[in-house]
Amino acid sequence: MPVRGKQIAQAVSALLPASELVSPAAGTVGDFLKNNVQRTVRYPAIVATLDAAKATNSTLAHKPLSLPVINVNGGDSSGVVGDGVKTGAFYFSADSGATARTLANMAAGDSLYVNPTVLGYPLDTDDVLIVSYRAYPAA
Structure with missing residues (x-):
């Protein structure tokens, strides 16, 4: 079964420390991954x-x-x-x-x-x- 959307965000959140998810914009993991x-x-x-x-x-x-x-x-x-x-x-x-x-x-x-x-x-x-x-x- 493929992993999608919310599951990907949850997986990335589990791997990255919270300090690396700081975002002045929406603050989502997706924003962090595609915009930095x-x-x-x-x-x-x-x-x-x-x-x-x-x-x-x-x-x-x-x-x-x-x-x-x-x-x-x-x-x-x-x-x-x-x-x-x-x-x-x-x-x-x-x-x-x-x-x-x-x-x-x-x-x-x-x-x-x-x-x-x-x-x-x-x-x-x-x-x-x-x-x-x-x-x-x-x-």
């Missing part, structure tokens, strides 16, 4: 030696639908951006790093911050931050 794209952006790092330091002068270009994953220099060092917490290796903020944005509140223009003590090393201008997340296509 994977974004992978390379940001040049700036010197960041202290926790809660700005990691790059670049900002988010699109509102994320999934928590961004940050990879440093294409190597093994990476981390998922914190969802409203400043205790992970990376977080996005709209107020100069004072508070971390939740996924629901992340927006284009938010800045990326780093905690080098959590990451395990400081960032410098030779580093490249590869930021991957799902977002709605640009209008």
Whole structure:
């Protein structure tokens, strides 16, 4: 018996974490699956030696639908951006790093911050931050 419509949506809902189903539009699984794209952006790092330091002068270009994953220099060092917490290796903020944005509140223009003590090393201008997340296509 073929699986259709509502059954497909239920199956996808069971597989994807709720945090990846955030949608500013109708909020349906179908909208999420057909209307979003994977974004992978390379940001040049700036010197960041202290926790809660700005990691790059670049900002988010699109509102994320999934928590961004940050990879440093294409190597093994990476981390998922914190969802409203400043205790992970990376977080996005709209107020100069004072508070971390939740996924629901992340927006284009938010800045990326780093905690080098959590990451395990400081960032410098030779580093490249590869930021991957799902977002709605640009209008």
